[in-house]
Amino acid sequence: MEARQLHQPDLESFQLSLRIRHPSLDPEELSRELKIEAAHCFRAGDPRASRSGIASVHPESYWLGALNTANWPAEVTSPGALRMLATQERVGVVTSRSLGWALSLSTRYLNAHAETLRRIGAEGGQVSLLVTAPCSGLSGFMLAPAVSRVFSDLGITLE
Numbered sequence: 001m002e003a004r005q006l007h008q009p010d011l012e013s014f015q016l017s018l019r020i021r022h023p024s025l026d027p028e029e030l031s032r033e034l035k036i037e038a039a040h041c042f043r044a045g046d047p048r049a050s051r052s053g054i055a056s057v058h059p060e061s062y063w064l065g066a067l068n069t070a071n072w073p074a075e076v077t078s079p080g081a082l083r084m085l086a087t088q089e090r091v092g093v094v095t096s097r098s099l100g101w102a103l104s105l106s107t108r109y110l111n112a113h114a115e116t117l118r119r120i121g122a123e124g125g126q127v128s129l130l131v132t133a134p135c136s137g138l139s140g141f142m143l144a145p146a147v148s149r150v151f152s153d154l155g156i157t158l159e
Contacts, residue, residue, distance in 0.1 A: 014133035022125035
């Protein structure tokens with residue numbers, strides 16, 4: 001009897017992206033500092049397309065880059081992350097690919113760039129972590145207080 005191949009669920013049922021708006025920051029400099037290629041960016045003062053034909057420029061700098069959660073390490077030693085892992089294992093969630101787990105792991109990356117992220121906020125910029133997920137692919141997630149605290153301390157909005 002020939003073995004049937006089981007359907008493999010999509011391991012990345014969500015996407016995390018970092019979005020930064022700033023009065024004047026150079027997006028190329030930001031890509032180098034964060035070690036992420038921008039998916040979309042422009043600098044304040046750069047010309048922008050206009051439907052009316054009137055020449056205009058971007059009023060602020062904008063940078064958007066995807067976080068590659070698939071390559072993040074699965075081990076986390078913080079008590080909040082360990083509790084989240086235990087809870088997710090009890091309910092049968094694939095922990096290394098769950099949204100709550102990825103948000104928890106993102107704090108390592110964000111803390112490594114804390115100085116840059118705080119500087120952006122101090123200079124009048126905004127930092128957001130965007131979560132994109134299909135309605136059918138996400139039934140919910142858990143965000144540990146320690147993870148929420150990191151976002152708050154760094155001035156990051158979770159959208």
